Amino acid sequence: MSATLRGRQAGGRDVVVTPRAAVQALPAYKPGRNPADLAREIGVDRAVKLASNEVAFPPLPAVVRALAEAAGETNRYPDNGAVVLTRALADRYGVAPEQIATGGGAVMLCQQLAQSFSDPGTSLAFAWRSFEMYPLLAQVAGARAIQVPLVPGRPGGPADTHDLDGLLAAIDETTRLVFVCNPNNPTGTAVRRGPLEAFLDAVPAETLVVLDEAYREFVTDPDVPDGLEVMRGRPNVVVLRTFSKAWGLAGLRVGYLIAEDPAVAEAVRKTFVPFSVNMLAQAAAVAALASEDEVRARCAAVVGERDRLTAALRERGVPVEDSQANFVWLPLGEATVATAQALEGRAVITRPFAGEGIRVSIGTPEENDVFLAAWDAVRATVPVR
Numbered sequence: 565m566s567a568t569l570r571g572r573q574a575g576g577r578d579v580v581v582t583p584r585a586a587v588q589a590l591p592a593y594k595p596g597r598n599p600a601d602l603a604r605e606i607g608v609d610r611a612v613k614l615a616s617n618e619v620a621f622p623p624l625p626a627v628v629r630a631l632a633e634a635a636g637e638t639n640r641y642p643d644n645g646a647v648v649l650t651r652a653l654a655d656r657y658g659v660a661p662e663q664i665a666t667g668g669g670a671v672m673l674c675q676q677l678a679q680s681f682s683d684p685g686t687s688l689a690f691a692w693r694s695f696e697m698y699p700l701l702a703q704v705a706g707a708r709a710i711q712v713p714l715v716p717g718r719p720g721g722p723a724d725t726h727d728l729d730g731l732l733a734a735i736d737e738t739t740r741l742v743f744v745c746n747p748n749n750p751t752g753t754a755v756r757r758g759p760l761e762a763f764l765d766a767v768p769a770e771t772l773v774v775l776d777e778a779y780r781e782f783v784t785d786p787d788v789p790d791g792l793e794v795m796r797g798r799p800n801v802v803v804l805r806t807f808s809k810a811w812g813l814a815g816l817r818v819g820y821l822i823a824e825d826p827a828v829a830e831a832v833r834k835t836f837v838p839f840s841v842n843m844l845a846q847a848a849a850v851a852a853l854a855s856e857d858e859v860r861a862r863c864a865a866v867v868g869e870r871d872r873l874t875a876a877l878r879e880r881g882v883p884v885e886d887s888q889a890n891f892v893w894l895p896l897g898e899a900t901v902a903t904a905q906a907l908e909g910r911a912v913i914t915r916p917f918a919g920e921g922i923r924v925s926i927g928t929p930e931e932n933d934v935f936l937a938a939w940d941a942v943r944a945t946v947p948v949r
């Protein structure tokens with residue numbers, strides 16, 4: 565198919581416009597399965613969506629109140645500097661406001677980082693499989709993507725863990741950015757303090773390391789460091805966080821980045837699309853931060869369900885590793901796609917990665933039970949491993 569778009573202008577003249585080659589090569593956006601559509605299709609009342617790592621709790625009460633209040637002012641532009649939110653984040657994390665950049669979801673901050681630090685001929689390194697956004701960032705920025713395969717976290721296990729030595733060896737003088745997703749999406753494994761600090765000490769000073777901690781609030785292993793602690797004293801490190809997961813604001817689109825060096829945060833702020841953290845998102849994020857105790861309690865409940873689901877799957881012979889996030893990873897290999905399809909036939913939407921495995925988000929206890937029942941039914945028909 566020709567990538568050139570053809571049309572006819574009002575004056576009758578042919579127009580031929582051509583997207584950049586890098587954009588032509590991008591995959592077309594493929595929306596996830598919608599639970600209402602699936603339920604209708606298979607004739608059930610309700611389908612369960614465990615595909616996007618949201619939390620299943622409704623928005624926090626304080627968030628709903630803040631949204632109602634802010635709604636009355638949405639004829640105005642939002643605060644382009646997100647001053648109140650930035651101040652609240654600075655107070656919460658003990659950093660200066662100058663070290664912070666807010667963005668329309670952490671994904672937009674990823675894009676801003678790529679725009680701020682990549683030039684044609686540079687490279688961007690990350691583990692693979694990891695967050696799906698990373699290869700796209702490189703492509704759009706015209707940078708080379710250096711993908712370093714995951715390695716088994718335990719001998720004989722599936723390749724599910726960062727290879728920090730491999731990542732370090734793959735970095736060269738063109739590498740401007742390295743993403744370390746900790747815990748890793750979609751495998752749920754995390755790198756620990758010692759190896760991470762050794763890695764950060766060895767990375768060239770000209771390479772910016774982005775610790776993507778979208779799931780930090782679900783980490784329970786004390787050996788997995790808080791990125792903000794290991795960032796201290798390392799001006800080439802930033803920590804990326806989001807309100808979409810633990811804080812329950814996925815639908816509002818707001819994330820933030822904290823940089824050791826304020827100049828890094830400033831560079832990211834310069835590529836901000838004006839007003840892209842909207843007024844409701846800012847108000848909601850401030851209210852969520854003020855409700856941290858409730859958020860912590862919710863995270864503990866998610867962790868309890870994560871551990872229950874992990875144990876239940878292991879009892880069924882599935883080699884599930886400990887997850888530090890709000891999802892579990894089922895390394896099903898070649899059985900992945902057939903299993904995910906069969907689960908959808910039983911009204912459960914998961915996130916398959918063909919040939920590798922299925923990521924299952926932790927839902928409510930009832931949703932997780934629906935998943936386990938579907939698994940048991942599907943297991944009889946789809947051979948696993």
Ligand SMILES: *Cc1c(COP(=O)(O)O)cnc(C)c1O
Nearest residue numbers: 669670671695749778806808819
């Ligand atoms: C979900 C996620 C994000 C951020 O999501 P936003 O909704 O854009 O804030 C960032 N990194 C990883 C690894 C994620 O899984």
